[in-house]
Amino acid sequence: MHALSFVESMMTRFLQTVYSHRIKAFIILLLVFVGYVAANIPNLQKDGRVEAFMHESDPALSTYYDMRREFGQDNRLVVAVAADNVFSTEFLTKFSRMHRELADNVPYVSEIFSPYNIPFIEHENGGLYLEELVRNMLARGRNPEDLRERIMSTPLYKNFIISEDGKTAAVVIEPYRYAPSTNDCVPDPANGVTCAVAFTPLDERDLLGGPHYAEMTAAAQEIVANYQGEGYDVYIAGAPVLSTEIVKMMEQDMPRFTLACVILTVLAMLVLHRSFLIAIGAFLSFVMAIFSTLATVSLTGVAMTPPTQLLIPMTLVVGLCTYIHFIATLLKTRAAEKDGLVALKNAVKKANTPILFTALTTAGGLVGLAAAPLAPITALGLFGTVSVGLSYILAMLWATLVFRTLPERYLDRQTEKAGVIATVMRKGAMISANAPRTTLAVCGGVVLAAALGIFQLSYSHNSLLWLPEENGARLSTEYIDANFRGTVNLEMVITPTEGSDFRDETLLKAVEKTAREAYAAVDIPIGRHTSIISFVEETNQAINDGDPAALTIPGQEQIWDQILLLEGQGIDDMKRYVSMDYSSGRVSFQTPWLEAKLYSDVIATIETNFETALGDIATVESTGLIALLAKTSKKVLDSMTISYGLALGLVTVLMAVALRSASLGVVSMIPNVAPFVVLLGLMGYLNIPLDTFTVLIGGIITGLIVDDTLHFFYNVRQRLNAGEAMETAIGDAMSDIGRALFTTTVVVMLGFTVFTMSSMSNIQSFGMLMASGAVLALLSEVFIGPAVLMLYAQFKEAKHQPRVSAVANVPAE
Numbered sequence: 001m002h003a004l005s006f007v008e009s010m011m012t013r014f015l016q017t018v019y020s021h022r023i024k025a026f027i028i029l030l031l032v033f034v035g036y037v038a039a040n041i042p043n044l045q046k047d048g049r050v051e052a053f054m055h056e057s058d059p060a061l062s063t064y065y066d067m068r069r070e071f072g073q074d075n076r077l078v079v080a081v082a083a084d085n086v087f088s089t090e091f092l093t094k095f096s097r098m099h100r101e102l103a104d105n106v107p108y109v110s111e112i113f114s115p116y117n118i119p120f121i122e123h124e125n126g127g128l129y130l131e132e133l134v135r136n137m138l139a140r141g142r143n144p145e146d147l148r149e150r151i152m153s154t155p156l157y158k159n160f161i162i163s164e165d166g167k168t169a170a171v172v173i174e175p176y177r178y179a180p181s182t183n184d185c186v187p188d189p190a191n192g193v194t195c196a197v198a199f200t201p202l203d204e205r206d207l208l209g210g211p212h213y214a215e216m217t218a219a220a221q222e223i224v225a226n227y228q229g230e231g232y233d234v235y236i237a238g239a240p241v242l243s244t245e246i247v248k249m250m251e252q253d254m255p256r257f258t259l260a261c262v263i264l265t266v267l268a269m270l271v272l273h274r275s276f277l278i279a280i281g282a283f284l285s286f287v288m289a290i291f292s293t294l295a296t297v298s299l300t301g302v303a304m305t306p307p308t309q310l311l312i313p314m315t316l317v318v319g320l321c322t323y324i325h326f327i328a329t330l331l332k333t334r335a336a337e338k339d340g341l342v343a344l345k346n347a348v349k350k351a352n353t354p355i356l357f358t359a360l361t362t363a364g365g366l367v368g369l370a371a372a373p374l375a376p377i378t379a380l381g382l383f384g385t386v387s388v389g390l391s392y393i394l395a396m397l398w399a400t401l402v403f404r405t406l407p408e409r410y411l412d413r414q415t416e417k418a419g420v421i422a423t424v425m426r427k428g429a430m431i432s433a434n435a436p437r438t439t440l441a442v443c444g445g446v447v448l449a450a451a452l453g454i455f456q457l458s459y460s461h462n463s464l465l466w467l468p469e470e471n472g473a474r475l476s477t478e479y480i481d482a483n484f485r486g487t488v489n490l491e492m493v494i495t496p497t498e499g500s501d502f503r504d505e506t507l508l509k510a511v512e513k514t515a516r517e518a519y520a521a522v523d524i525p526i527g528r529h530t531s532i533i534s535f536v537e538e539t540n541q542a543i544n545d546g547d548p549a550a551l552t553i554p555g556q557e558q559i560w561d562q563i564l565l566l567e568g569q570g571i572d573d574m575k576r577y578v579s580m581d582y583s584s585g586r587v588s589f590q591t592p593w594l595e596a597k598l599y600s601d602v603i604a605t606i607e608t609n610f611e612t613a614l615g616d617i618a619t620v621e622s623t624g625l626i627a628l629l630a631k632t633s634k635k636v637l638d639s640m641t642i643s644y645g646l647a648l649g650l651v652t653v654l655m656a657v658a659l660r661s662a663s664l665g666v667v668s669m670i671p672n673v674a675p676f677v678v679l680l681g682l683m684g685y686l687n688i689p690l691d692t693f694t695v696l697i698g699g700i701i702t703g704l705i706v707d708d709t710l711h712f713f714y715n716v717r718q719r720l721n722a723g724e725a726m727e728t729a730i731g732d733a734m735s736d737i738g739r740a741l742f743t744t745t746v747v748v749m750l751g752f753t754v755f756t757m758s759s760m761s762n763i764q765s766f767g768m769l770m771a772s773g774a775v776l777a778l779l780s781e782v783f784i785g786p787a788v789l790m791l792y793a794q795f796k797e798a799k800h801q802p803r804v805s806a807v808a809n810v811p812a813e
Contacts, residue, residue: 004353012348015400019344022404029397033288040295047210047303048246050239050463050625053632053692055375060631063623065207067491068177071586072576073110073208074489074624077173077216077238079224080480083231086162086169087144091232092116092134098227099171106173106219108180108212111573114171115151115161119573155551156534159527159590163483170484174576175216175240179206210303213240214247235476237487239625242593245473246306246463249759254304257312260754262287265320268747275410278327281402282747285323285395290315292394293387302383306466306760307376307692313770314384314700316751318362319391321707321744322355326399328740334403334411344400352396354714357658359392361706364650371646374632374692384700422738428782429734433727436787436794443784447674450681457680460689461596461632466760477593485527486590490603491624492610495584497617502578502585503563505556507617508533512553514613515587521609522602527590535574536562591626599630632692648673651706658710659717667792668713671784672705675776679769693766701773707744708781711737716789726793730786741781749774 018025054061068074079102083091096116103112115134137144151157152166161170185195217240224234262283269279293311297304329351333343366388369381432439467474480487496507515529537551539562544550554562566574578585589606591599603622610620651672656665679697688694715737719729752774755767 004356007356008348008352011352011396012345015344015348015396016341018397018400019341019404022401025397026401029288033292037291037295040298041291042298044294044298045211045301045303046247046250047305048243048250048463049210049213050243050628050632052210052243052303052305053374053376054628055373055378058373058375058631060623060628063493063621064625064628067493067586067623068207069203070579070584071491072177073174074491074588075175075208075213075239077106077175077220077236077240078480078484078487079171079173079220080163080168080235080237080476080484081170081227082168082233082235082479082483084167086115086167087148089138089144091169092138092144094227094232095169096135096138098224101223102171102173102220105223107215108176108208109173109216110176111174111576112171113161113174113573115157115169116171118157118161120150120154153548154538155528156530156538159484159486160530164485165483168483170480173216173220173238175212176208179208179212181205210243210247214244217241217244235479237473237477237480239488241473242464242467242477245467245471246760249467250304250306250309253758253760253763254309254312256757257309257754258287258290260757261312261316261751264750264754265316265747268743268750269324272743272746273327275406277402277406281327281398282320282323285391285398286316286319288398289319289387289391289394292390293383296386297379297383302379305376305379306463306763307374307696308380308383309763310380310693310696310700310766311383311387313748313752313755313767314366314380315387315391317700317707317748318359318388319395320747320751321358322392322395323399324743324747325355325707325711325737325740326351326396327402328737328743330399330403331411332736340404344403353658354711355392355396357654357714358707358710359388361651361654361658361710363388364654365647365706367650368644368646368648369696376692377696380696419739421742422735425738425742425782426731426734429738429786430727430731432783432786433730433790436790439783439787440791443674443780443787447677450678450685453681453684454677456684456687458687458689459597459695460691461629462594464593465595466762468759468761471759481592484590485525486592488591488593488625488629490589490591490599490606490622490626492587492589492606493584493621493623494587494610494614495619495621497619500617501582502532503559503582504617505553505559507614508536508559509553510613510617511585511587511610514610515589517609518589518606521605524591524594524598524602527592529587529589530577531587532563532574532578532585535566535577539566588624589626596629596632599626603627603630655706655710655713659713661717664713664717664792667788668709670788671780672709674784675705675773675780676701678776679773682772683769688765688769691762693762694769697766697769697773701770701777705773705777705780708741708777709785711741712781712785713789726790730789734782734786741778745774745778 051061051064079098081095081098085091086095092115095114099112099114099116103109117132117135119132134144134147137147148166151162158164161172162168163170181200183200187193187195217236220236221241224236228234265286266279266283269282270276273279290312293315294304297308297311326347329347330343333346333350334340337343337346363385366381366384369377369384372378372381464474464477477487494502494507494511496502496504500507502508511531512533515531515533518529519526533553536553536559540554540558541547541551543562553559577588591602603626607620607622614620648669652665652669655668655672656662659665659668676697679701682688683690683694712733715733716726716729719732720726724732749771752767752770755770756764758764758767
């Protein structure tokens, strides 16, 4: 334990220096804080994309990015317009104007499709040509009703640019594959602008990301807002819109949460301690810790995601627990010792070890999160550990500065006697200590009853349902999903084996047959499927004078000829479904935005059917946003198992080290685990699913529970070493730290209630559960903690008694 003595000595010297030079310390602290935060916070990024939940090294994400590089985007914006008659001249004139404005003013647009510009494949004089019938018809003043049947009978367009019932038309915007680079050059020979020939490998170019999607969404929303009106109902959805809306919610919530946490913290501390200085110290400690942590996030280039918002309450828990316990210890030592420096030294000696180990055990719980398979949870674990370190140092520092600044008359009023709160908590602890078996039987029954609810616990990942029911992005997504049967895609990338390519007749027929069978093979709606086969079939029908029976895959020779015709006409759209050399192709299935776990069976079924149908002639790999959503859903449970397992192991070891007893360390985990079990059971009974927020409850609540347990058990241990009996030690320990335990619980509970103000439903649930967890943690410490300590003492005494008896009965020589 020499290392602990060294840490205690260094902390004493540091804080005594701060105490003696408070003005200099304050100025240096303020300058460092302002400089660090000002240099980094402005660059803080936010990301609500599905991809942001995956690690960059995740094979699923690599496969998805490879697909985007090869074939193009599946992140599309969809602008749908409902009207009484979408085939009227009046409607299409207005719709076409909106289409052109979107094409001209939305940035990063690679392709844009709608009834206005969609090409029809026509065959004339042995050749193919494309005609934008709607645009041409409007230009010639003809009646668009003449095209209704043609558009509605074309599979390529149904549930893409026109709904199945023909009452809603859509503009589909496909973004760039890659983000623009400062080195990009656009030649303009007329003005003498030339570009040097340069080649950048595709895997070195940055893909279009969250900020670009936000720009696109904002521009599109601004344009369509001008067209919204009676008889012209506009809906805008798609993955870019949803991710942008989530980021917007984050930007609204983070300042509100921070401000509310600060206000509640100051008020609670003001009421409980009746000192404005102590309240301000808590405020400054929390604010500096959270902003320094966010500045560190920004410095590393990691984007804030919805789960990493939880750094705010995490910092609140750790920082305030440290601050409250240390300021309470300072005031108690000052009551016995009038010399401030000596009182400070005594306070560090008394409180630093449990405070330090509280920080270490909390960090241990967060290290468990750092091993999670979901990127935001890993980030929360890593930066949460940073937050723990900063909170520990800043809380100790600010408590010292406040202690040095408090007026003498306030300090002289302090007493070592237990107050009303501590007295009440002592009585509760003594009830438990006097009847440990009865207390544990009652508490065990409650925990067991709650634990049964765990069997009803489900897991979920559906970011659409995070948004309020009246949210525009959610309503638009639900409308388009209902009328077009989908806003997201499942991609099947098919790679023919050596000696074949994606123009092989046998392969194409097997692919199309399997794709058509997928509609009946799965339990979710599929709006459409698209591949290069769709264009081959359309071409074959055009060549055969529009005969509906010819909407099929022709023979091998005709396939080659028709693909050559399509290439000759420059139909770039089909190239989005096949590689440049036809070595691979994709089949896109359009489906609604659903609960992510529902996609797992769908993907497995479709992928298995393709593998069975294709056999040895091709390999199949699933990807796309749906595949990422499905994998994210599974990783929620993986994260829980890995994170909680590591956290439990690390916390147990650190508790044993802090208490200098392996057996006592294990016993101390009982009041630590019980509140968490009850919380999980409540989630099951209340039908609150495990998601990327609620799965973090265990890791974060650990900080609060461990803080209470460690301070209580450590205080008891110190009193036992001083010769007190267990029952007396329990009562005196609760008298000593009861007020601090109660204060941390109240302040943390109020802090978590802030999250019930969130616009996002899952964060509301998280806040409610964490506030409940704070209360459960306190109750566990008051009742379960003393009971297990008494039984532990009785067990140790019973184990020791036979040895004493045996020694006493040994005959004298």
